[in-house]
Each structure stands twice: as C-alpha cells, then as structure tokens.
Amino acid sequence: MKRYDEMTKEELLQEKEALEREYKDKQAKGLKLNMARGKPSEEQLNLSLPMMDVMYSMAKLSADDGTDCRNYGELEGIYEARKLMAEIMDTTPDRVICFGNSSLNVMYDMIARAMTHGICGNTPWCKLDEVKFLCPVPGYDRHFAITEFFGIKMINIPMTPMGPDMDLVEKYVSEDESIKGIWCVPKFSNPEGIVYSTETVLRFANLKPAAKDFRIFWDNAYSVHYLYDDKPQIPDLVRECERAGNPDMVYKFASTSKITFPGSGISAMAVSENNRKSILEMMKIQTIGPDKVNQLRHVRFLKNREGVEEQMRRHAAILRPKFDMVEKVLNKELISRGIGSFFSPRGGYFLAFNAPEGTAKRIVTLAKECGVTMTGAGAPFPYGIDPKDSVIRIAPSFPPLEELEEAAKIFQICARMAAVEKLLETA
Amino acid sequence: MKRYDEMTKEELLQEKEALEREYKDKQAKGLKLNMARGKPSEEQLNLSLPMMDVMYSMAKLSADDGTDCRNYGELEGIYEARKLMAEIMDTTPDRVICFGNSSLNVMYDMIARAMTHGICGNTPWCKLDEVKFLCPVPGYDRHFAITEFFGIKMINIPMTPMGPDMDLVEKYVSEDESIKGIWCVPKFSNPEGIVYSTETVLRFANLKPAAKDFRIFWDNAYSVHYLYDDKPQIPDLVRECERAGNPDMVYKFASTSKITFPGSGISAMAVSENNRKSILEMMKIQTIGPDKVNQLRHVRFLKNREGVEEQMRRHAAILRPKFDMVEKVLNKELISRGIGSFFSPRGGYFLAFNAPEGTAKRIVTLAKECGVTMTGAGAPFPYGIDPKDSVIRIAPSFPPLEELEEAAKIFQICARMAAVEKLLETA
Numbered sequence: 001m002k003r004y005d006e007m008t009k010e011e012l013l014q015e016k017e018a019l020e021r022e023y024k025d026k027q028a029k030g031l032k033l034n035m036a037r038g039k040p041s042e043e044q045l046n047l048s049l050p051m052m053d054v055m056y057s058m059a060k061l062s063a064d065d066g067t068d069c070r071n072y073g074e075l076e077g078i079y080e081a082r083k084l085m086a087e088i089m090d091t092t093p094d095r096v097i098c099f100g101n102s103s104l105n106v107m108y109d110m111i112a113r114a115m116t117h118g119i120c121g122n123t124p125w126c127k128l129d130e131v132k133f134l135c136p137v138p139g140y141d142r143h144f145a146i147t148e149f150f151g152i153k154m155i156n157i158p159m160t161p162m163g164p165d166m167d168l169v170e171k172y173v174s175e176d177e178s179i180k181g182i183w184c185v186p187k188f189s190n191p192e193g194i195v196y197s198t199e200t201v202l203r204f205a206n207l208k209p210a211a212k213d214f215r216i217f218w219d220n221a222y223s224v225h226y227l228y229d230d231k232p233q234i235p236d237l238v239r240e241c242e243r244a245g246n247p248d249m250v251y252k253f254a255s256t257s258k259i260t261f262p263g264s265g266i267s268a269m270a271v272s273e274n275n276r277k278s279i280l281e282m283m284k285i286q287t288i289g290p291d292k293v294n295q296l297r298h299v300r301f302l303k304n305r306e307g308v309e310e311q312m313r314r315h316a317a318i319l320r321p322k323f324d325m326v327e328k329v330l331n332k333e334l335i336s337r338g339i340g341s342f343f344s345p346r347g348g349y350f351l352a353f354n355a356p357e358g359t360a361k362r363i364v365t366l367a368k369e370c371g372v373t374m375t376g377a378g379a380p381f382p383y384g385i386d387p388k389d390s391v392i393r394i395a396p397s398f399p400p401l402e403e404l405e406e407a408a409k410i411f412q413i414c415a416r417m418a419a420v421e422k423l424l425e426t427a
Numbered sequence: 428m429k430r431y432d433e434m435t436k437e438e439l440l441q442e443k444e445a446l447e448r449e450y451k452d453k454q455a456k457g458l459k460l461n462m463a464r465g466k467p468s469e470e471q472l473n474l475s476l477p478m479m480d481v482m483y484s485m486a487k488l489s490a491d492d493g494t495d496c497r498n499y500g501e502l503e504g505i506y507e508a509r510k511l512m513a514e515i516m517d518t519t520p521d522r523v524i525c526f527g528n529s530s531l532n533v534m535y536d537m538i539a540r541a542m543t544h545g546i547c548g549n550t551p552w553c554k555l556d557e558v559k560f561l562c563p564v565p566g567y568d569r570h571f572a573i574t575e576f577f578g579i580k581m582i583n584i585p586m587t588p589m590g591p592d593m594d595l596v597e598k599y600v601s602e603d604e605s606i607k608g609i610w611c612v613p614k615f616s617n618p619e620g621i622v623y624s625t626e627t628v629l630r631f632a633n634l635k636p637a638a639k640d641f642r643i644f645w646d647n648a649y650s651v652h653y654l655y656d657d658k659p660q661i662p663d664l665v666r667e668c669e670r671a672g673n674p675d676m677v678y679k680f681a682s683t684s685k686i687t688f689p690g691s692g693i694s695a696m697a698v699s700e701n702n703r704k705s706i707l708e709m710m711k712i713q714t715i716g717p718d719k720v721n722q723l724r725h726v727r728f729l730k731n732r733e734g735v736e737e738q739m740r741r742h743a744a745i746l747r748p749k750f751d752m753v754e755k756v757l758n759k760e761l762i763s764r765g766i767g768s769f770f771s772p773r774g775g776y777f778l779a780f781n782a783p784e785g786t787a788k789r790i791v792t793l794a795k796e797c798g799v800t801m802t803g804a805g806a807p808f809p810y811g812i813d814p815k816d817s818v819i820r821i822a823p824s825f826p827p828l829e830e831l832e833e834a835a836k837i838f839q840i841c842a843r844m845a846a847v848e849k850l851l852e853t854a
Binding site for chain 2: 037039040042045048049050051052053055056057058059061068069070071072073074100101102104105108112115116117126142145146149150257261262263264282285286287288289290291292293294
C-alpha cells in the first residue's frame with residue numbers, strides 16, 4: 001500500500017477520483033448507520049434479561065439487615081449494594097454511597113452543591129470570581145457539558161499513553177487556587193481507551209493542591225469492562241490518597257450502566273469518611289433515598305465480584321469482534337497509508353482516531369452525507385473545540401457487526417478523501 | 428366528660444395525679460411505638476408485590492413506540508408512563524415529564540437550578556439580594572428544609588379549612604418581587620388533610636405576581652389518596668393557569684410513592700410548554716434519562732386511571748380503620764374535654780392535632796419518654812418554629828392497628844397531662 005505522503009500530485013488526483021466514485025456508490029445505497037453512541041447493543045442487553053426474574057411477587061424484598069427495600073429510607077443505599085459496588089470499585093463498603101440509575105447525575109449533583117454550598121465548609125464556588133477545572137483531552141463530552149453549564153472555566157490537559165500530562169497537572173494544581181477539580185476516566189479512558197499508569201495514579205494521590213477544596217473527579221466508568229484477557233489493573237485512588245495524607249481529595253464514581261441496563265442500573269461513589277458525612281448531610285435535603293428494590297435486584301442478579309466478571313466476559317465476547325473489525329479496517333486502509341493514528345484499547349467502549357490535522361470535521365461531514373453518523377468532531381474537547389481538528393470518537397458497541405463493518409468501510413473512504421484533499425491543498 | 432377548662436384547681440390536681448399514675452403504668456411497659464413516619468405499612472406494600480411479576484425475562488422491555496427501555500435515552504420519560512401520570516394528575520401527557528423514584532428530588536432540582544441558572548431566562552436567584560418563599564403552615568417539613576438549605580427566606584401563611592389565606596398570598600405575591608414561590612399540598616394537605624377549595628385554586632391561577640419568575644410549587648402528592656367514598660376533587664391548576672393567562676406560573680408534582688413502593692416508584696411534573704422546554708434543556712446536562720424499565724413496570728402493573736383507583740381502594744381499606752381509630756380516641760378523650768382540635772381528613776397520610784397553645788413540645792416529650800415517637804413539635808413550620816407551640820402531626824399509616832391504638836392511648840394521656848399542667852400554671 002502506497003503511503004499518501006509519498007504520492008505525487010498526479011497520484012493524489014487519481015486516488016481522489018477513485019475515492020469519489022467509491023463514495024458515490026456507497027452514498028447511493030441510502031444507508032443509515034451510527035458509530036456515535038456508546039450504547040450497548042441489544043444482544044448485550046439480553047445478557048441481563050434474567051435480572052427481571054430475580055424478584056418474585058411473594059419473595060421477601062428485604063435487605064440482609066431487615067430493611068424493607070420497598071419503603072422509604074436508607075439514604076446511602078442498602079449494605080449489600082454498597083458491598084457489590086465496593087467489589088467493582090476495588091474498595092470497601094464503608095467508603096461507598098450507592099445511588100440511582102445515573103452516575104452522571106451524581107457527578108452533576110456534586111458540582112451543583114459545590115457551586116451553591118461549597119465543599120466541606122469551603123466557600124461556595126458561585127461566590128468565587130473564577131472556578132477552573134482541568135480537562136484531560138480528548139475526554140468525555142458530558143463531563144465537559146456539566147462544567148460548562150456551571151460557568152466553570154476549562155483548561156485542556158494533553159493525554160499521553162500513560163494518562164494526563166502530570167507535569168502540567170501538578171503545576172496547575174499546586175500553583176492556582178482557582179483550580180477546583182479535574183475530570184478523569186482512568187481506565188479505558190473515553191474516547192481513547194487509555195489506562196492510566198501506576199505512576200500517574202500515584203502522582204494524582206500525591207498532588208499538593210493550592211485549593212483546599214480541590215477534588216479529583218475519578219470516573220471509573222469502565223473498571224471491569226475488559227475486552228481481552230490481559231485485564232490491566234490500576235491502584236485504587238481512594239486508598240492511595242489516604243496513604244498520601246490526602247484522603248478527601250478524590251471522588252470516585254462507578255455504575256452498572258454498562259454491566260446490566262444503561263437506563264436502569266445503579267451508581268455509586270467511593271469517598272473518604274469526611275467527604276461521606278458531608279455529602280450525606282446535603283443529600284438528606286434532596287431525597288429520602290435511592291431505589292433500593294433495584295439495588296437489591298442487582299445484588300441478586302450479579303451476586304459478587306465473580307458474578308460481575310462472568311457477566312463482563314459475556315459482554316466482551318459480543319464487543320471484541322466489533323473492536324477487532326474496526327481496528328482491522330483502520331490499520332489496513334488508513335494506518336498502512338500513513339493516514340492518522342489510534343491507540344488500540346484493551347477495554348471500555350470507544351476508540352479515538354487521530355485523523356491528519358484539520359480533517360476531522362470534514363471526515364464527519366463526509367460520513368454524515370453518506371449515511372454514517374459519527375460523534376461530532378470536537379465533541380471530546382471542552383467547548384466542543386478540538387484545536388487540531390483531528391480527533392474522531394468511534395463507538396463500535398451499538399450496531400450489529402455487519403452494519404458496523406459497512407460503517408467502518410465508509411469511514412475509511414471518508415478519511416482517505418479528506419486526507420487526499422488536505423495533501424492536494426499544498427501539493 | 429367534664430371539660431378541663433371548667434375544672435377547679437382541686438379537680439385539676441386530682442386529674443393530674445390520676446394521669447401520672449396511668450402514664451407510669453404505660454411507661455413501665457417499655458414500649459417502642461412510632462406515629463412519626465408517613466410510611467405505608469407492610470400490608471400496603473404487599474398490595475404492589477405483583478408488580479415484581481410483570482416483567483418476565485424473555486418479555487420485550489420496549490415502550491409502545493419501540494424504545495428499548497433498557498438502554499440510554501428518553502430524557503422526558505416513556506410516553507406510556509407520561510400518559511399514566513397524566514391520568515393521575517388530571518392533565519395530558521404532552522404536559523408531563525416523568526422522572527425517577529423521588530418527586531422531592533425533582534422539587535429540589537427545580538430550586539437548585541433556579542438558584543444557579545434562573546427560571547426561563549430570569550436572573551439566577553443566587554445573584555439576588557433576597558429570595559423569599561411563602562409557606563402555608565402547618566406544612567411539609569421536607570419542603571421547608573429545601574428552601575432553608577438554599578438560604579431562601581420563608582414567610583408563614585396561615586392555613587384555613589379552604590386552603591392558605593389567599594388575601595395574604597395575593598398581597599405578598601403582587602407587592603414583593605423577591606417572593607419567588609409558594610409551597611402547596613393542595614389536596615389532603617400535609618399535615619392537616621385539608622383540600623383547597625375551588626375558589627382557592629382559581630385565586631391561585633389568577634395571581635398577579637410582581638416577580639416574572641414566581642412559581643407555585645403545587646405538590647399534589649395525594650391526588651388519588653382517598654380514605655372514603657366522597658373523593659373530593661379540585662381543579663387542575665395547570666389548566667386553570669393557562670386559562671387565566673398565567674401558563675408558566677405553576678409546577679405541578681406527583682409520584683407513585685404512596686401508590687406502589689415509596690422507595691421505588693416513579694415521579695412526574697406537569698408544566699406549560701414553555702417551562703417544559705426550559706426544564707428539559709437543563710436536565711439534559713444532568714442525566715441521560717430516568718429508569719425507563721421501572722416506568723414500564725408501573726405502566727404494566729397499574730395500567731391506567733381505573734387500575735390506580737382500584738389500587739387506591741385497597742390502600743384505603745387498610746388505612747381507614749387506622750384513621751378512624753385515631754380520630755375516635757382524639758374525640759373521646761381530648762375534644763370532649765375541651766382539649767385542642769383537629770380537622771378530620773378525607774384522604775392523605777396525616778392529621779394534625781392542634782394542642783392547647785404552649786403544650787405541643789411538652790406532649791411530644793412526654794410521649795417520647797413513654798416509648799411513643801411523634802413527629803417533632805415545630806417540624807411542620809419553617810425553621811422548625813411553631814409560633815404557638817401547638818401543632819402535632821400524627822402519622823397513622825405505618826404501625827399495625829393494635830400498636831397504633833396503644834400509641835394513641837398514650838398520646839391522649841400525654842396531651843391531657845400537658846393540658847392540666849398548663850391550666851394549673853394560671854389556676
């Protein structure tokens with residue numbers, strides 16, 4: 001395969017013409033495909049259907065301690081659900097608060113309360129002249145949407161294959177008191193699928209923030225979401241922060257959204273005792289308690305860490321061929337031609353294609369006009385601005401394999417077209 | 428039965444002695460009874476156990492429009508759940524947003540967002556010098572806790588048997604731009620069980636608020652929660668506000684908390700189109716969507732308005748004897764002696780005993796020391812302050828009938844003791 005950057009202008013023009021023919025053929029099919037949504041597929045959802053059977057009408061819906069899960073109460077969630085989530089989160093039940101169906105909502109609430117009431121007795125953020133968050137990029141658009149919603153200024157931090165650029169993180173956090181938080185997806189990061197290195201995690205635990213109310217928003221959304229058998233592990237940041245004498249510095253989040261049902265799972269936070277008391281004190285104004293019947297349902301279905309791992313193996317069996325296929329197409333058609341790059345993820349829900357600078361928007365538009373919806377270019381960046389117009393998030397989970405293959409083929413045509421166009425600009 | 432206010436000092440002293448003997452006998456039993464919690468009883472919860480059976484593992488968990496309820500999405504809730512809640516709320520599905528398990532959480536969120544972002548483009552409340560809410564009293568302590576949490580100044584509005592004192596409400600709302608809201612439980616009010624009259628509801632619809640972002644927080648928590656067959660009706664405030672040219676002035680709330688399972692129900696809001704758009708615009712930052720599987724479960728179990736009414740008749744059959752018994756004890760032992768007063772509710776979950784001024788705290792303390800937990804005196808008032816120290820909320824729902832009877836007997840002894848003590852102060 002000839003690399004595009006080694007082609008003459010003549011060759012590029014020929015290639016362009018050939019690609020445009022291919023593109024038109026695909027376009028004529030009038031397809032409607034989607035690689036934008038990090039949603040599990042129907043096949044994956046079926047894995048959890050037996051969860052609907054674990055509650056029988058005359059069964060006792062009581063927690064182990066006798067709590068009637070049907071009634072009001074238990075603000076922090078039932079013990080066995082906290083225990084299950086602790087196993088998923090590599091921590092202990094006493095550190096865990098168990099919530100409703102959306103960990104995003106829990107993160108939003110943490111920031112909303114920090115704005116109006118402050119964190120652990122510190123000044124409410126809305127009373128400060130400026131509040132800033134560090135945002136490793138590319139990252140998760142819904143994280144950035146929350147901070148933008150509250151007028152928090154976002155600062156890009158480049159990702160490396162080891163995690164965020166920690167030199168930069170340490171510098172910002174220690175020097176600027178208005179830096180109040182950082183968004184992290186430490187394992188199988190969204191969208192690159194990068195696993196933070198142990199050194200990165202330990203550097204996080206040992207940050208010396210200028211702000212007393214600086215918090216690491218550690219969204220461990222994919223903690224058990226392996227695609228292969230290598231199962232990379234990272235240290236538990238809650239424990240590492242304790243060891244480093246910074247027990248209150250981290251909020252760790254997780255959910256079963258991509259273990260059972262995305263719309264109907266349970267979510268959790270693991271925090272220090274100090275944070276826990278302060279959070280529950282505010283939460284009791286907001287609600288009488290979470291849906292404990294659904295917590296119990298999850299415990300009865302997933303049982304424990306082993307049950308979760310078994311379930312995740314079944315998910316992986318469905319997801320792996322999809323990731324493999326997408327990577328194969330990217331390698332064969334794009335990487336071999338010297339077009340762009342990507343990190344090959346070992347778990348999670350996404351991969352990120354780094355297209356040649358200045359072509360991401362064009363590729364997404366071309367794909368759209370050929371019936372393939374991608375996540376918007378720029379979405380993985382604060383304010384939707386990718387400074388290099390390069391990163392495209394690919395979400396292989398939702399479409400059936402055949403549709404995904406069709407979508408991937410169209411994607412590579414679009415990426416090549418955009419690459420050729422770009423090269424011709426200066427050829 | 429001789430009225431206490433007609434007794435001589437001598438007779439009061441004799442009565443005091445007799446009551447103290449009775450009290451000590453009861454105290455010796457070492458009881459642990461509770462009339463504080465507005466929780467349904469186990470018997471009531473069993474009514475909804477078949478709801479656990481309506482989802483079978485291989486059943487389709489799809490909404491009528493084909494939405495897979497297990498996956499992400501549907502911010503405003505599935506259509507059939509919005510339709511069910513519309514039937515409960517006397518409105519139409521297009522006006523309804525359907526949420527998770529806690530309507531209290533929805534109310535909290537409405538106020539939290541008003542604080543940080545303002546309502547429909549108006550100044551965020553946190554930027555204003557002062558924000559005030561009108562609070563009909565006695566009222567629901569958790570409402571007042573939310574407004575207190577956000578530093579909103581609360582102004583007491585006396586309740587009448589027709590609802591809040593509307594002369595006062597109209598005056599405040601039309602004259603003071605810092606009045607941004609009012610808490611209302613319009614049907615079977617918490618704790619008195621009063622149903623707002625049609626005139627009261629229409630006067631609400633025709634308010635002329637000084638503040639553009641004034642909202643009526645219309646918590647219709649007990650809209651179908653009848654105890655008897657008379658089933659009092661009130662006009663739908665959402666429609667009446669539309670008719671009066673004030674479509675955006677009301678947020679109407681409801682939930683299935685006391686229809687199915689308090690911890691695991693679904694909640695809803697009915698609002699104008701303008702409010703609806705603005706709320707969804709903000710909500711999309713906060714969450715990807717509510718638990719749609721639980722919404723579907725409720726639709727399959729309750730079906731429609733008739734199904735709900737049938738369910739509520741079964742609840743009433745369990746609750747009615749409890750209310751009847753408590754009222755009988757109050758009438759026989761207290762009202763007949765000229766001690767206090769109460770409004771006899773036709774639905775809802777509470778009744779309020781108006782003890783002689785200056786005795787409520789004493790009664791609750793006496794009851795506590797005799798093993799009966801009552802809602803704290805003062806709880807139904809902003810800041811926990813009952814200016815007359817008179818109102819005691821009684822919650823008959825949770826204890827089994829025999830326990831409740833024992834508790835009611837102890838309560839009347841305590842109320843009589845406090846009344847005698849008070850009279851002896853000036854005798």
